[in-house]
Amino acid sequence: MPANRDVALVAREVLEGAYVLLTFRHPEVAREARAGQFVMIKAGTSADPPLRRPFSILAVDPERETFSLFLKAVGAGSRALADLPPGGAAQCVGPLGRPFEPPSDGSEALMVAGGYGIAPFLLFVRELRRAGRTGRVFYGGRTVADLQVREPFTALGVSLVPATEDGSLGHRGRVTAPLEEYLDGGPGPATLYACGPDAMMRAVARVAERRGLPAQVSLDPWMGCGVGTCLGCVVRIQRPDEPQAKYRCACTEGPVFDAATVVWPGEAASLARRRAVEVKG
Amino acid sequence: MPANRDVALVAREVLEGAYVLLTFRHPEVAREARAGQFVMIKAGTSADPPLRRPFSILAVDPERETFSLFLKAVGAGSRALADLPPGGAAQCVGPLGRPFEPPSDGSEALMVAGGYGIAPFLLFVRELRRAGRTGRVFYGGRTVADLQVREPFTALGVSLVPATEDGSLGHRGRVTAPLEEYLDGGPGPATLYACGPDAMMRAVARVAERRGLPAQVSLDPWMGCGVGTCLGCVVRIQRPDEPQAKYRCACTEGPVFDAATVVWPGEAASLARRRAVEVKG
Amino acid sequence: MSLAVEIAGVRLKNPLIAASGTFGYGVEYEGLLDLSLLGGIVSKGLYMEPRDGCPTPRIVETPSGLLNAIGLQGVGAPAFVRDVLPRLARYDTAVFVNVCGDTVEEYAEVARVLAGAPGVAGLEINISCPNVKKGGMAFGGDPRMTHEVVAAVRKATRLPVIPKLSPNVADVALFARVCEEAGADAVSCINTLLGLVVDVEARRPKLAFGTGGLSGPAIRPVAVRMAWQAARAVKIPVIGIGGVSSAQDALEFLIVGCRAVQIGTANFVEPGVYARVLAGLEDYLGRHGLDDVNAVVGTLRFPGEGAEAGSEG
Amino acid sequence: MSLAVEIAGVRLKNPLIAASGTFGYGVEYEGLLDLSLLGGIVSKGLYMEPRDGCPTPRIVETPSGLLNAIGLQGVGAPAFVRDVLPRLARYDTAVFVNVCGDTVEEYAEVARVLAGAPGVAGLEINISCPNVKKGGMAFGGDPRMTHEVVAAVRKATRLPVIPKLSPNVADVALFARVCEEAGADAVSCINTLLGLVVDVEARRPKLAFGTGGLSGPAIRPVAVRMAWQAARAVKIPVIGIGGVSSAQDALEFLIVGCRAVQIGTANFVEPGVYARVLAGLEDYLGRHGLDDVNAVVGTLRFPGEGAEAGSEG
Numbered sequence A, B: 001m002p003a004n005r006d007v008a009l010v011a012r013e014v015l016e017g018a019y020v021l022l023t024f025r026h027p028e029v030a031r032e033a034r035a036g037q038f039v040m041i042k043a044g045t046s047a048d049p050p051l052r053r054p055f056s057i058l059a060v061d062p063e064r065e066t067f068s069l070f071l072k073a074v075g076a077g078s079r080a081l082a083d084l085p086p087g088g089a090a091q092c093v094g095p096l097g098r099p100f101e102p103p104s105d106g107s108e109a110l111m112v113a114g115g116y117g118i119a120p121f122l123l124f125v126r127e128l129r130r131a132g133r134t135g136r137v138f139y140g141g142r143t144v145a146d147l148q149v150r151e152p153f154t155a156l157g158v159s160l161v162p163a164t165e166d167g168s169l170g171h172r173g174r175v176t177a178p179l180e181e182y183l184d185g186g187p188g189p190a191t192l193y194a195c196g197p198d199a200m201m202r203a204v205a206r207v208a209e210r211r212g213l214p215a216q217v218s219l220d221p222w223m224g225c226g227v228g229t230c231l232g233c234v235v236r237i238q239r240p241d242e243p244q245a246k247y248r249c250a251c252t253e254g255p256v257f258d259a260a261t262v263v264w265p266g267e268a269a270s271l272a273r274r275r276a277v278e279v280k281g
Numbered sequence C, D: 001m002s003l004a005v006e007i008a009g010v011r012l013k014n015p016l017i018a019a020s021g022t023f024g025y026g027v028e029y030e031g032l033l034d035l036s037l038l039g040g041i042v043s044k045g046l047y048m049e050p051r052d053g054c055p056t057p058r059i060v061e062t063p064s065g066l067l068n069a070i071g072l073q074g075v076g077a078p079a080f081v082r083d084v085l086p087r088l089a090r091y092d093t094a095v096f097v098n099v100c101g102d103t104v105e106e107y108a109e110v111a112r113v114l115a116g117a118p119g120v121a122g123l124e125i126n127i128s129c130p131n132v133k134k135g136g137m138a139f140g141g142d143p144r145m146t147h148e149v150v151a152a153v154r155k156a157t158r159l160p161v162i163p164k165l166s167p168n169v170a171d172v173a174l175f176a177r178v179c180e181e182a183g184a185d186a187v188s189c190i191n192t193l194l195g196l197v198v199d200v201e202a203r204r205p206k207l208a209f210g211t212g213g214l215s216g217p218a219i220r221p222v223a224v225r226m227a228w229q230a231a232r233a234v235k236i237p238v239i240g241i242g243g244v245s246s247a248q249d250a251l252e253f254l255i256v257g258c259r260a261v262q263i264g265t266a267n268f269v270e271p272g273v274y275a276r277v278l279a280g281l282e283d284y285l286g287r288h289g290l291d292d293v294n295a296v297v298g299t300l301r302f303p304g305e306g307a308e309a310g311s312e313g
């Protein structure tokens, strides 16, 4: 059950490129969080900006009752969090949202992360491992500074394939290239998981569609409340049994959706195409 | 000439009782500040709270081009400053306002400070010393934690007489008691200077009036702009040559005023009484 | 210490009500907070039919505020009665329904559907809906249309009728009086202020719909002023709304004459807001030696005036 | 790259003007910033006689806003002409004077005093002043009184006449049209929103006067909406005002159709605001491949409409 709490910043590690690792004490999040879930959090009590912000739960420590975020300061809300002094106060509710679903038996989890989109996959890798499953991470960004959460994966023995647009680390170019390369190598059955910029998630969804693979994407629309009441976060989703797409709250029915049900902005809803995928997936 | 600058927090020392010492880089303030002057300063750029806050300039270091504040976190604006992380950004204009005027030749400066009202007197003591003059500080507060800026005075060889309401340091009771005691001892000519809570400043003004001593008080009305345009900081002042009191900006015509010209809220303007004082003073 | 208040014959255990459109149908908060903490809940706006709502973006933040154009996405009155009301029956809180309409007839129809349903404490009439017959002008911007809508709902039901005033008028007191004359049992004051935020890079409105309604702390001074004006103008109770997120904010509305207070945007910011505000109210009453929240209602001493009429409570 | 704009025949070197009552008489900022940076300055409101203004507190902060009741403390028009205008003559900026009156006749009289003075670029008519003959109701809240004041000033002077619209009306476009018909050369839009903040401990208004005018970032979405409505309603130029503190904010007003923008409360927050906003405007024009700020005026693409009429510049 999600819980709302005033939380204190327990630890803060400033990384390169406006990234920061923040750890807060929040027993319910620490105990219950599942991969793909998020918190709504806000530093202090100033009314400008007024709202909390959604961040994926990167890691939890149930014993210390803490959770951690991997956060990029991009605007006023994230900057206020990134600038919190140790001990500083935040308001936080979580864990929220629908988590990633594990791949069906025998299917390998191929995780594709862009920038801070790596965040939900650390918990996911641990969940997979607890279930005795395996996975592989494709991690993309503009430059090496966008790929800062690598050790925790390799420490768990998960293979992590980096890709940067400027070639500063790993494959030069889009992260979908090494993904396709891997799939071309003819591995066993696979399930795709994507979290990152919209364009990347669409690309992964297309790969999945083309290859007839199931895929889950973690969307990040703007969110006002995180609990299904502001109706600001709605995305168009069309389930196979539905005659047309419906607005659904990304905060409660997502953020993780079956990629085949997502009506991407600007794309005509091709139900037939999606149906076909559903049938195969 | 006052200057407006974006400043960075250079040093931060957290003291007891919600007090903090903050040091910022601001060449003009560091070079030009005089005792009793203040800065208008605001942490960050959030629009809530919207305005800067006035703080007395405690100390300057012209070589490092820095100045320091002695700040008590009481509300949102001061708390945001007190919580700035090192390197954190603030917006600051200064030095502003009318400084203390030195006592006339042969008159001893008796400074009466309440709580953060000590702030302007450290510069004042240095100014006096540069002019080969002497002074004496009466420093009051509720408890010892309110009297944290003592060493810098004693290090300069200035005698500092503490008074706390709970008796935790120095005289138990109001700070005006040791002041009156000192005056009863029949020192030479003296000029009173007061900065602190309104009630304390009124009490000092009454002592001055009763004893026929000149007095300067540093008022702290609410200030919106610090530069004479919002007209929010006005106080009623009646100069000896004026038939009635006028609203005057505490930010530009003050914050330091001749105590005899101040029309205290709720007090009928007794011009005659004040005139009498003026004549003697 | 009593926090109970009475609005239009409905007893609320405390003066805090969740505002329409900011609390879903209430059930969304089931896991997060105890709904029985609340004096009442106003459902989001309901037409007869389900609605899809506006395209996105639907919400944009502004300094200390929120601009929204949700477009009244909702399940429609019949589905609300069927699916939601039974779930809310478990909680000890008054359920008000926010009634919408494209036409005067639709308002009355929605009111009739709800009048027959168990568990509805009263109807809040959202007169800020666009009038489709009059080219989309809001009912609540015109005194005659306001009267017509309120009178039609009044005729359709014996439930308490509570029109919700629009702030986008010159004289909110006039509209409060019109509602009182048309048979309203109370008024809610205020709905959102019409606003526009421009995406300067794209040179379009940031909201897909264009303009939107401004809410949140930013509007509180305007809302308190209007609630004060409305409370002086009518004998029926006024429910204050606009930017409440603390006990102090709620007290501002009570002191200017409101019998109860709605909390809107703050639900998004802080799901636990009710417990905090209630604790603050109790603390205030204690510090002021009062044992009934009604004792503060209408106690504003306005410069040059005597105290406003005290509470009857 | 040209930032120059023209308002009512007056050429401004850039579209940024200091708003009345927030920049003193301009001379207060002499030491702090170069007044020649500004497109223009509007003096604080002037009646014929000097005024003491309201008791304190006169200003209270609100979330992202400021509520003020200064009471138009000022030196009066004759002293302004004698003491202030000569000092402003040194700067290369357009000086507008904000004209107040207790009666229609006083507005005309102030206008005449200023018409004869060198160095006045135009008159901004503060129609939000209380009408002493009508029990203190603001001139600007009534279309007929608005027309009367504007027409009287129009008759009294050949200087550009720029009424400043009140936001405390239902239909700001109507008032813009009334001003245009009465002979105004431009309109300023908007003045402050009427608000009330309560000191809950004392159960009195926080402002000594009672109610006050709300300004600052909090009101920007309302101000942009009203400026957009006014700009669509009239042919004369509209000067946008309300919560501007960045180039983006100023661009919002320009894009919805304003020819120039006033900066008010931000002067208190940041004396250096003009240089920063100007740099931001230049950066924006550069990034968008534009070499004239007039090219963005009125370029809003509103959903379901074509682009608004482009600029003539």
Ligand SMILES: Cc1cc2nc3c(=O)[nH]c(=O)nc-3n(C[C@H](O)[C@H](O)[C@H](O)COP(=O)(O)OP(=O)(O)OC[C@H]3O[C@@H](n4cnc5c(N)ncnc54)[C@H](O)[C@@H]3O)c2cc1C
Binding pocket: A038, A049, A053, A054, A055, A056, A057, A069, A070, A071, A072, A073, A074, A075, A076, A077, A078, A079, A116, A117, A119, A120, A219, A220, A221, A222, A223, A255, C057, C058, C059, C060, C061
């Ligand atoms: C489920 C989820 C998980 C996330 N996890 C992480 C994470 O682990 N780490 C991380 O760094 N970030 C994460 N994000 C993104 C993060 O929430 C945003 O970066 C943050 O909210 C930005 O807030 P801000 O105030 O800093 O920036 P803002 O100033 O609010 O704006 C940042 C961006 O959002 C856009 N924007 C603002 N308002 C709207 C609106 N109404 N509609 C559409 N777009 C708008 C702006 O144009 C701008 O590009 C996640 C988002 C979601 C939805």
Ligand SMILES: Cc1cc2nc3c(=O)[nH]c(=O)nc-3n(C[C@H](O)[C@H](O)[C@H](O)COP(=O)(O)OP(=O)(O)OC[C@H]3O[C@@H](n4cnc5c(N)ncnc54)[C@H](O)[C@@H]3O)c2cc1C
Binding pocket: B038, B049, B053, B054, B055, B056, B057, B069, B070, B071, B072, B073, B074, B075, B076, B077, B078, B079, B116, B117, B119, B219, B220, B221, B222, B223, B255, D057, D058, D059, D060, D061
């Ligand atoms: C010249 C000068 C020098 C100062 N020097 C120092 C110093 O060296 N150190 C220091 O710690 N403080 C100093 N102060 C006081 C300091 O400015 C305040 O404590 C600070 O502004 C409080 O801001 P805040 O946001 O923290 O609190 P706020 O939340 O703004 O309120 C703090 C107090 O101010 C009152 N207040 C708020 N608005 C108004 C209003 N409109 N009118 C009247 N009262 C109002 C509140 O009721 C409350 O009691 C000085 C003040 C002045 C004028």
Ligand SMILES: Cc1cc2nc3c(=O)[nH]c(=O)nc-3n(C[C@H](O)[C@H](O)[C@H](O)COP(=O)(O)O)c2cc1C
Binding pocket: A230, C019, C020, C021, C022, C044, C045, C066, C068, C070, C072, C098, C126, C164, C190, C191, C192, C214, C215, C216, C217, C219, C241, C242, C243, C244, C262, C263, C264, C265, C266
């Ligand atoms: C996202 C959102 C949706 C809203 N939907 C409705 C609605 O359906 N019906 C209604 O009468 N008011 C609606 N409102 C207005 C609120 O009920 C309330 O009057 C307004 O937000 C002011 O209060 P606040 O400042 O506390 O939010 C909505 C407000 C918001 C922010």
Ligand SMILES: Cc1cc2nc3c(=O)[nH]c(=O)nc-3n(C[C@H](O)[C@H](O)[C@H](O)COP(=O)(O)O)c2cc1C
Binding pocket: B230, D019, D020, D021, D022, D044, D045, D046, D066, D068, D070, D072, D098, D126, D164, D190, D191, D192, D214, D215, D216, D217, D219, D241, D242, D243, D244, D262, D263, D264, D265, D266
């Ligand atoms: C302290 C203060 C004093 C003001 N005095 C006047 C005035 O004398 N005449 C006038 O027309 N407007 C006056 N205004 C209104 C401003 O000119 C401006 O219209 C309003 O503040 C909105 O702009 P802003 O949000 O940029 O402040 C005043 C505003 C403030 C905050």
Ligand code: FES
Binding pocket: A222, A223, A224, A225, A226, A227, A228, A229, A230, A231, A232, A233, A234, A249, A250, A251, A252
């Ligand atoms: S974020 Fe508010 S409904 Fe999803």
Ligand code: FES
Binding pocket: B222, B223, B224, B225, B226, B227, B228, B229, B230, B231, B232, B233, B234, B249, B250, B251, B252
């Ligand atoms: S603080 Fe604004 S005039 Fe003094």
